[in-house]
Amino acid sequence: MKNIYTLISALLFTFSMYAQNPWVRLNSGTTNNLFDIFFLDDNSGYSVGDIGTIVKTTDGGTTWTTLNSGVTSTLTSIYFTDSLTGYASGNGGVLINTTDGGVTWGTLTSGTTVNLFYISFINANTGYALGDSGTILITTDAGGNWNPQTSGTTNALYSISYLDSTTYVICGDTGTILKTSNSGTSWLSLTSPTTNRLWSSCFTDPSNGYCTGDNGTIIKTIDAGASWTVQNSGSTHFFGSVKFLDANTGFMVGGNAPTFNSTILKTEDAGITWTVQTSSSTRQKRASFPSFNAGFSCGGGGIILKTTGIAVGISKINNNLNCDLFPNPSNGKFEIIINDKTSKKNNISVFNSSGEIIFKEETDKNNVVVDISNNAKGIYFVEVKNEKGITTEKIVVNK
Numbered sequence: 001m002k003n004i005y006t007l008i009s010a011l012l013f014t015f016s017m018y019a020q021n022p023w024v025r026l027n028s029g030t031t032n033n034l035f036d037i038f039f040l041d042d043n044s045g046y047s048v049g050d051i052g053t054i055v056k057t058t059d060g061g062t063t064w065t066t067l068n069s070g071v072t073s074t075l076t077s078i079y080f081t082d083s084l085t086g087y088a089s090g091n092g093g094v095l096i097n098t099t100d101g102g103v104t105w106g107t108l109t110s111g112t113t114v115n116l117f118y119i120s121f122i123n124a125n126t127g128y129a130l131g132d133s134g135t136i137l138i139t140t141d142a143g144g145n146w147n148p149q150t151s152g153t154t155n156a157l158y159s160i161s162y163l164d165s166t167t168y169v170i171c172g173d174t175g176t177i178l179k180t181s182n183s184g185t186s187w188l189s190l191t192s193p194t195t196n197r198l199w200s201s202c203f204t205d206p207s208n209g210y211c212t213g214d215n216g217t218i219i220k221t222i223d224a225g226a227s228w229t230v231q232n233s234g235s236t237h238f239f240g241s242v243k244f245l246d247a248n249t250g251f252m253v254g255g256n257a258p259t260f261n262s263t264i265l266k267t268e269d270a271g272i273t274w275t276v277q278t279s280s281s282t283r284q285k286r287a288s289f290p291s292f293n294a295g296f297s298c299g300g301g302g303i304i305l306k307t308t309g310i311a312v313g314i315s316k317i318n319n320n321l322n323c324d325l326f327p328n329p330s331n332g333k334f335e336i337i338i339n340d341k342t343s344k345k346n347n348i349s350v351f352n353s354s355g356e357i358i359f360k361e362e363t364d365k366n367n368v369v370v371d372i373s374n375n376a377k378g379i380y381f382v383e384v385k386n387e388k389g390i391t392t393e394k395i396v397v398n399k
Contacts, residue, residue, distance in 0.1 A: 023279035023305040034298035039290040048075035081376040089116035130157040171198035212242040255283025329396035332373025343386040
């Protein structure tokens, strides 16, 4: 009996600790405003901002080193396809890249002078940059050449989510939502339930996704963008980033526009309810969650925040579903071994460190071979769902 009480007490303490998720301030070494942050894993990360600022950490944010970007333009977004190869975008059409982990940066030819607000890659070669005046740029040769796509809008575009290898969703000014099913050959304007600026998008699978923006806006789709519903964030603040770690657990990062104070919200029920996180700081712009162990955000005055112990863990403790990944680490091809032999419907999803889905399959098999070797090396998350519950495991891809 004593052991049972001890276990219950430990679980209650764990749930309480996870539920509060305090965010603590890190010393970034700069007071310049930071507009984006990207972590490859729990230790290695970068943040970019005003006057060409780039800072890097290799110890989970304990210390930061200022890098020489070679530009003085405001840098608005950063993305790495592996531990050495990274890209940043900025005002005035600035695009820069590194192939040595940020030691040196070179200038890329974007072909535009409009401000670019977002950059990300779907694999090592194919990436997108978004910006003012409906600008969409695509590269298929790892940044060597950037070509414009016709967006059909003049509104600024701020974020892109990859639902699969050819289907993407973009969000932007005045509630703009665009979708392509052919890798951007054509873009369709979707019906949006808001006219508020939408800063960020995140899909947990090819059907379920979220966009967040000004005035506490959070909208959700369960049909790949065909229709959207407004969720209640309980806030009227700006939210520049939305990230989900699995189907249920997500964060909105932003702040109060008039006072420039931070606001961070968390959901554990797929956005039905949102709770405020402790995050006394300047208004935060973007966030990165390399794993369930750590999350980071950046914002005004060079402030970087960190949280740990993100996973609530209730579903994993209370359900009877577990799986093993072999080999782990892998070269991108691995086997998922599901311990439940009775389920006839296992839903498998693989997410990258930005929360974007890169693989999805529904199967009645208990042993499933997954091949994500065409993606960059790094940390990925494997989610398995069936009627017994949900479980998420981490897979390391080394090439």
